[in-house]
Amino acid sequence: MQLCWRIAQKTLSVEVPDPLNPRDWQQHLETHLVPYPDPAPDFHLILSPERGWKNPVTDYGVWFDSPPDSSSLRIRMERHDLSGVIVKKDGHYKGKLTINNDSPETLTVLLRCCISLLCEDCDEMLLHASGVIRKGRVWLFCGPAGSGKTTIAVELRDQNETFSVDRVVLRTRSDGHIEAHSTPFSDDTGIARSKQTGIVSGIAFIEKSADNKILSMGYHEIIRAILDETFALSRSVESQGRLIEIAGNLAQNAHCCRLKFQKDKSFWTLLNRFDTVAA
Amino acid sequence: MPSSENIYKPSQNAAFRNIGGQTVIVHTSEDRLITLNETGTAIWERLDGRTTKAIAQEIASLFEVSEGQALVDALDFLDYMKNRGLVEADPESNGE
Numbered sequence: 001m002q003l004c005w006r007i008a009q010k011t012l013s014v015e016v017p018d019p020l021n022p023r024d025w026q027q028h029l030e031t032h033l034v035p036y037p038d039p040a041p042d043f044h045l046i047l048s049p050e051r052g053w054k055n056p057v058t059d060y061g062v063w064f065d066s067p068p069d070s071s072s073l074r075i076r077m078e079r080h081d082l083s084g085v086i087v088k089k090d091g092h093y094k095g096k097l098t099i100n101n102d103s104p105e106t107l108t109v110l111l112r113c114c115i116s117l118l119c120e121d122c123d124e125m126l127l128h129a130s131g132v133i134r135k136g137r138v139w140l141f142c143g144p145a146g147s148g149k150t151t152i153a154v155e156l157r158d159q160n161e162t163f164s165v166d167r168v169v170l171r172t173r174s175d176g177h178i179e180a181h182s183t184p185f186s187d188d189t190g191i192a193r194s195k196q197t198g199i200v201s202g203i204a205f206i207e208k209s210a211d212n213k214i215l216s217m218g219y220h221e222i223i224r225a226i227l228d229e230t231f232a233l234s235r236s237v238e239s240q241g242r243l244i245e246i247a248g249n250l251a252q253n254a255h256c257c258r259l260k261f262q263k264d265k266s267f268w269t270l271l272n273r274f275d276t277v278a279a
Numbered sequence: 280m281p282s283s284e285n286i287y288k289p290s291q292n293a294a295f296r297n298i299g300g301q302t303v304i305v306h307t308s309e310d311r312l313i314t315l316n317e318t319g320t321a322i323w324e325r326l327d328g329r330t331t332k333a334i335a336q337e338i339a340s341l342f343e344v345s346e347g348q349a350l351v352d353a354l355d356f357l358d359y360m361k362n363r364g365l366v367e368a369d370p371e372s373n374g375e
Contacts, residue, residue, distance in 0.1 A: 219298065219299065219301065219303075219314065220303070220312070220314040223298070223303055223312065223314070224312050227305070227312065235307045235308070236307070237291065237292070237293070237294045237307055238294075239294075240294035240305050240307050241294040241295065241296055243294075244294060244295065244296040244298070244303050244305060245296045245298075247303075248296055248298030248299070248303060251298065251299075252298065252299055
């Protein structure tokens with residue numbers, strides 16, 4: 001059985017044995033995505049479930065291996081619930097992974113890794129951020145887990161539309177503006193609409209506070225903060241250089257600030273004023 | 280400590296880009312991020328086989344300072360960057 005999804009203009013395909021019927025996976029992601037059959041997906045994974053198996057790894061992660069005499073790239077992934085190898089050749093990825101469960105969380109991790117690898121190929125970045133659409137443009141909110149990203153995008157949105165809940169894909173357009181693509185990751189609310197695209201107006205790095213306050217940020221601080229929230233598997237110089245470039249473009253072309261906010265809608269007044277002044 | 284005849288180059292672990300006239304550098308293994316000011320950027324852009332002395336002479340001309348001061352600044356800068364793994368000495372050119 002093959003499931004295909006289109007996320008941020010990339011096609012991902014997952015093949016599972018017929019006896020395994022991951023209805024949870026389909027419901028989890030197809031709440032906001034339409035299946036997208038594609039004979040040549042950008043990323044194709046074959047999954048072999050082995051219930052009861054646990055990967056006895058003490059050092060989990062992703063390793064890259066590019067033999068000097070080969071045009072392919074070999075990527076090994078190890079976690080307590082999955083193990084396997086993905087090969088990149090001629091711009092396409094194919095992999096076989098053993099997994100020990102069919103939980104949506106495992107699938108989300110896999111797809112997030114796939115998207116991250118594809119982003120690196122296209123000079124894009126996968127940013128840990130929620131987003132809302134305001135006046136036709138996208139405002140992103142970054143911060144550590146529990147800081148209020150999802151709360152802002154879902155509960156505290158002030159006549160704005162939820163763009164994304166947990167991850168966005170960013171790319172630099174030819175005119176220098178940053179374009180954001182929504183993703184369905186971690187959106188248990190099902191509120192974020194699928195396949196949304198918009199120009200980034202600003203990024204707020206958030207933390208909860210007793211009162212509302214907006215603080216300006218210098219270039220170095222903005223770039224550091226963006227890179228800290230970027231999910232990138234490759235640590236190569238080329239890949240990191242591209243991420244610096246996107247982060248630098250954001251620092252120059254978007255309104256970036258630190259936002260300390262109370263857990264109610266009153267901070268939007270401040271953000272509206274900042275948006276107007278910064279423009 | 281760097282000397283004026285040494286040649287340095289960006290480390291293989293240094294990913295960098297020029298953003299708005301400033302050079303942003305990331306050490307890919309240690310996740311360290313440094314932003315260079317105008318002078319640092321000018322020195323960094325000249326780490327292409329020139330000796331430290333030659334770089335200092337150009338910097339002196341560019342920023343209208345004495346060659347002696349420019350050389351001190353360049354040596355301090357390279358020492359700082361070397362200690363953070365962002366530049367490395369060119370062994371062939373330095374007679375190693």
